[in-house]
Structures are given as structure tokens and as C-alpha cells.
Amino acid sequence: MKKVAVFPGSFDPITNGHIDIIERCNHLFDKIIIAVAYNPEKKGLFTLEERLEMITNIYGHHKNIIIDSFEGLLVHYAKKVGAKIIIRGLRAISDFEYEFQMALMNRRLDDKIETIYMMPHETYSYVSSRLIKEVFQLNGSVKGLVPPIVEMKLQEKFRKKLNK
Numbered sequence: 001m002k003k004v005a006v007f008p009g010s011f012d013p014i015t016n017g018h019i020d021i022i023e024r025c026n027h028l029f030d031k032i033i034i035a036v037a038y039n040p041e042k043k044g045l046f047t048l049e050e051r052l053e054m055i056t057n058i059y060g061h062h063k064n065i066i067i068d069s070f071e072g073l074l075v076h077y078a079k080k081v082g083a084k085i086i087i088r089g090l091r092a093i094s095d096f097e098y099e100f101q102m103a104l105m106n107r108r109l110d111d112k113i114e115t116i117y118m119m120p121h122e123t124y125s126y127v128s129s130r131l132i133k134e135v136f137q138l139n140g141s142v143k144g145l146v147p148p149i150v151e152m153k154l155q156e157k158f159r160k161k162l163n164k
């Protein structure tokens, strides 16, 4: 039986912290599905299509990495795609409470699906999509913290915003 894992998130945008987790998991599973959550209530900086496009630019050529989006409950999506594992990254203690609640709620919803946590390299322990957007918007450098395609898209996005 193939080991399929889903790596869900907002990915608004994907960071090198996410990439670090994906790389660490790559040899552990036969297939990893990077699943971008679509939440119409939560307006991000990038549209769902833009997030998917950036991830496809990075991982589109990997045979065992699938890029997808989902709406609704994560466990329903995981079951639909045949994933028994949910991968989440854990950067610091501050992540723990939210992750703990989410893992237990997901387990209650479907106890055949397990959540596993991966620690990114310490270089990325303070990196979050939220901080990346904030720093970039205030003209700080995010070089080395996001893939080059994300840096490029951030530039385009904020240029467009400034011209509005």
C-alpha cells in the first residue's frame, strides 16, 4: 500500500520553512499532497490560484509531489485522496497549543488519520507567511526566507498595490 501524506496549509505564501518540511518528508512517503486550503471567509494577500501557481513553479516537476487545493474539512479531503497522514510543521512552543487542538479535533473527526509534526531547521523557526508579508511590505529583505518565485510575486503584488 502506498504511503500518502497530505501537507495542508494556507501557504499565503509558501516559505522556505514549508519547503524545509516538504524536503524532510519527501523520502518518508510515496506521495505528498501539498493542499492549499480555500477559505472564502479568510482573505489572504494571494489568491488561491496565485498560491497554487507559486507552489507549482517550485514542485510541479516532482513526480511524487501533488499540488492541490481543498475546501471544507481537512479530514474529509484527506480521506478522499487516500491520505492517512497529515503533516504539520512545529516551529516553537507558541505553535503547540493551536496544533494540539487541531490534531485532537481532527482525530475526533476521523481517528484513522494521524497528524505528525516535523520540526523545520532552526534557520526557519521564526519564519511565518504573516511576518514575510509584513517585512516585505515595509521594505525589509526576505531573501533566503522564501523561494525566489515568491520574492518575485511579492514584488509584483506590492507594486500593483502601490499603483492602485
Ligand code: PNS
Residues within 6 Å of the ligand: 008, 009, 010, 011, 037, 072, 073, 074, 075, 101, 102, 103, 105, 106
Ligand atoms: O497554514 P495554516 O493557516 O496554519 O493552515 C491551517 C489549516 C488550513 C491546515 C486549517 O485551518 C485547516 O485544516 N482548515 C480546513 C478546515 C478544517 O478542517 N478545520 C478543522 C480543523 S481542526
